[in-house]
Amino acid sequence: MSSDSDFASFPSVHDSDRHQIDGGIDTSSSSSPAAVAAAIESRRLWRDVFWLCVFVLHLLAIGFVLGLLGLNRFKKPDRLNIDRFTNITTVVGGDRFLTETYWPLYGAAGGIxxxxxxxxxxxxxxxxxxxxxxxxxxxxTYLAVISVLCFWGKFFFWGVAFAVGAGLQFMYVMSVIDRIPFTMLVLQKAVKMVWDLPEVMQVSYVSLLIMLCWMVLWSFGVAGVIALNMQDGGSWWLLVVFSVSLFWTGAVVCNTVHVIVSGMVFLVLIHGGRRAESMPPKPLVKSLRYAVTTSFGSICYGSLFTAAIRTLRWEIRGVRSKIGNNECLLCCVDFLFHLVETLVRFFNKYAYVQIAVNGKGFNHSARDAWELFQSTGIEALVAYDCSGAVLLMGAILGGLITGTCTGVWTWFRSNDKVLMVGCTSTLMGMILVGLALVVVESAVTSIYICYAEDPSLIQRWDDQFFYQMSESLHQRLQYRSARARHVMVNSRFDQMSSEIIQTPPI
Incomplete structure (x- = not known):
């Protein structure tokens, strides 16, 4: 059987109830593998082409501007005479503020x-x-320490910001502490799956190299911005624009790896293992080709929104679970919660598995994945799992370590630029560490999609893990059912009490 048909022949235990994962194509056993493969191939059109064009044009424009700004102060104070467009200030010994003054600092950040x-x-x-x-x-603890260092360096705004971040992080961890054992179980199995796929590790190393190459140009331009004769307000605005660009680029690279790994994991689960005789030859090449061609526009589109919405959803869930009986605050948080849940329906990380398997557009894939979870009840298990948040914490910690090391070095060279270099270096570190962590997150999302579509896939791969997931799902569904009954009883009691109070005496 060809690898195309392997991507198509997704088994299902819900054929009579709903459409298949590929959005309505008949993948039942009565269909021949060749017919299913042809149907899937016909659906693998170029999706979200507008966002693909926007991303490519953005890369070209940002790359040109970065090169221009970096070259402007490379070895000369104002090589391209750009300072005439800025708010010029007279600097004694202006040769000290050159691109190469700060570029080694970013080189250190990239290396760390x-x-x-x-x-x-x-x-x-x-x-x-x-x-x-x-x-x-x-x-x-690390956020709290950085907050103290910021106060010691008289950066009061950033000291308060990091202190608030430490407080929010502590509140979130306390709110989900009971979920950590199950989360670690899922992450352990995802790591086991990734470790058995050497091709996945190769993809991760190559993505790191590609991202480092882009960061060379990015840091060259940002070093030129910091050396520019411009007021700090203007420099900060330029850094924000370039940081958003770097974040989007990093997210695109991460999610491209996500799609490639998801395709690989999908095949492993379908065939019952990497070394199964039925595994197609060179599955990595097939996944890679789809990810960087027909599905790349969907990756660019989803990368703009998914990270921010996921982070907001985790925080709101954590706060919501600890509010208690404050009805006013609960009402406000519930409004935000339902708003974010609506956004999650159209922007979620599980869409990338659907993109890898079926080549649909991003919104279509996200909606199908979420409906699949809700129709099978797996959404209760997905909401209980915190693996994405745990991996994000690892990326943030790696970024903070990178930013701290670079910031300390900057303090001894140019202490008035510590925040600029430190913040941008933190972003660089987060993206690079995130590229290493995304392989595990891809395995987690693929496990949930496969378990929702056909639990026997997980059972065939790891029988013990299958029973652990089934037991956890049963407990979560019981908990939700009991909570729903409790809410209904309380609402009826409140309604009866209000009717008794409003009834006039006879």
Missing amino acids: GAALAVAWLILLGSRAEQMMKVSVHSLT
Whole structure:
């Protein structure tokens, strides 16, 4: 059987109840593999082409501007005479503020971030659980320490910002502490799956190299911005624009890896293992080709929104679970919660599995994935799992370590630029470490999609894990049912009490 048909022949236990994962194509056993493969191939059109064009044009424009700004102060104070467009200030010894003054600092940031990412990948098979636990329990402390350092350096705004971040992180961890055992179980199985796929590790290393190449140009331009004779307000605005561009680019690279890994994991689960005789040859090439061609526009589109919406959803869920009986605050948080849940329906990370398998557009894939979860009840298990938040904590911790190391070095060279260099270096570190972590997140999302579509896929791959997931799902559904009954009883009691109070005496 060809690899195309393997991507198409997704088994299902819900054929009589709803459309298949590919959006209505008949994948029942009565259809021949060739017919199913042809149907899937016909659907693999170029999706979300507008966002693909926007991303490519954005890369060209940003790359040109970065090169221009970096070259402007490379070896000369104002090589391209750009200072005439800025708010010029007279600087004594202006040759000191050149691109190469700050570029080595960003080189160090890239090196530290890449070293942390490679270390995480190397320790993936033996120490991944310990590293994830350290990420969860150390991030609050690290944020608090940075807050103290900011106050000591008289950066009061940033000191308050990091203190608030430490407080929010502590509140979130406390609100989900009971979910950590199940989360670690899922992450352990995802790590096991990734470790058995050497091709996935190769993709991760290559993506790190590609991202480092882009960061060379990015840091060259940003170093030129910091050296520019411009008021700090103007420099900060330019840094914000370039940071948003870097974040989007990093998210696109991460999600491209996500789609490739999802395709690989999908095949492993369908065939019952990497070494199964039925596994098609060169599945990595097939996944890679789809990810960087027909599905790339959908990846660019989803990368703009998914990260922000996921983070907001985690925070709102954590706050919502700890509000108590404050009805006014609960009403406001519930409004935000339902708003974010609506957005999640159209922007969620599970869409990338659908994109990898079926090549649909991003919104279509996200909607199908969410409806699949809700129709099978798996959404209760997905909402209980915190693996995405745990991996994000690891990326943030790696970014903070990178930013701190670079910021300390900057303090001894040019202490008035510590915040600019430190903040942008933190973003660089987060993206590089995130590239290492995305392979695990891809495995987690693929496990949930496959379990929702056909639980026997997970049972065939790991029987014990299947029963652990089934038991957890049963407990979550019982908990939701009991909570719903409790809410209904309380609402009826309140209604009866109000009727008794309003009834006039006879």
